[in-house]
Amino acid sequence: MGSLGGSVESRVQFIERLEGLVGALAGHIVIDLGCGREGLWTRAYAARGARVIAVERDPERCGAVGARLAAPLLAGSGRVLGVVRADGEWLPVATRSVRFVHCAQVLEHVRSPRTLMRELSRVLVPGGHAYVTAINRHALRDPHFGVLGVNYLPRRLADRVLALVGAENPEGQRLSEMHYFSRGGFRRLCAASGLETLVDLMRRERLARHGALAGRLADMWGAAVRSAAFHVIVRRPEVGERGGPSR
Numbered sequence: 001m002g003s004l005g006g007s008v009e010s011r012v013q014f015i016e017r018l019e020g021l022v023g024a025l026a027g028h029i030v031i032d033l034g035c036g037r038e039g040l041w042t043r044a045y046a047a048r049g050a051r052v053i054a055v056e057r058d059p060e061r062c063g064a065v066g067a068r069l070a071a072p073l074l075a076g077s078g079r080v081l082g083v084v085r086a087d088g089e090w091l092p093v094a095t096r097s098v099r100f101v102h103c104a105q106v107l108e109h110v111r112s113p114r115t116l117m118r119e120l121s122r123v124l125v126p127g128g129h130a131y132v133t134a135i136n137r138h139a140l141r142d143p144h145f146g147v148l149g150v151n152y153l154p155r156r157l158a159d160r161v162l163a164l165v166g167a168e169n170p171e172g173q174r175l176s177e178m179h180y181f182s183r184g185g186f187r188r189l190c191a192a193s194g195l196e197t198l199v200d201l202m203r204r205e206r207l208a209r210h211g212a213l214a215g216r217l218a219d220m221w222g223a224a225v226r227s228a229a230f231h232v233i234v235r236r237p238e239v240g241e242r243g244g245p246s247r
Helices: 008-022 040-047 059-070 113-123 155-165 183-192 201-210 212-226
Strands: 029-033 051-056 079-085 098-103 124-135 196-200 229-235
Touching: 008 040, 008 124, 008 229, 029 040, 040 051, 040 059, 040 079, 040 098, 051 059, 059 079, 098 113, 113 124, 113 183, 183 196, 183 229, 196 201, 201 212, 201 229
Parallel strands: 029 051, 029 098, 051 079, 098 124
Antiparallel strands: 124 229, 196 229
16 A cells, blocks of 8 residues: 555545445544644545544644644535544543544554554444554564564664664654564454454455455565555444444
């Protein structure tokens, strides 16, 4: 999945494709978790008709995105309900109140991935979905430091190597403080959090592009070393479904 740059319009198109998998979001509450300074995804979901809550932990970014969202949005029936300064591991919204959560480039930075995923499960309505990205533990080039092979080292040794070569993470975290996953490890995290993995978007794209056999081979290669991250749609099961919420 290529970079969408600074374009809200390209994000709107991406959301249209997501809606083919999760259903229309117009009129529903959507959380943009880790909305950043620009609020690009917030604006895109609002343009698709959603009622969006923008969530950001950093106070400076909260102020910046609040100013951005005060400007006119793209034409659409949705709106921004507000900008909330909060940690994704504790969201100040009611249980079972959110139809969709956008959680990209967040999971690797939190204190506890399991706490975050359980919080997503808590706030989603039964049958609700989230788009979550998880950094690939086996990626040949680390996406935060840009160094080849460092992901295959023990984390404390990797920190020393990165310091030696002068590689810095723009987010300020050491590699040992971050959370990366294998594809199987991410699925297990979801299952332990009461969520089911519905669609691996990169895998789906490879199968569509290359066909069944070649697509599986491309996907094996991507999951093994090439892809920097997994892009996955997860779902909170309906009440009464196997593994679904009972309360």
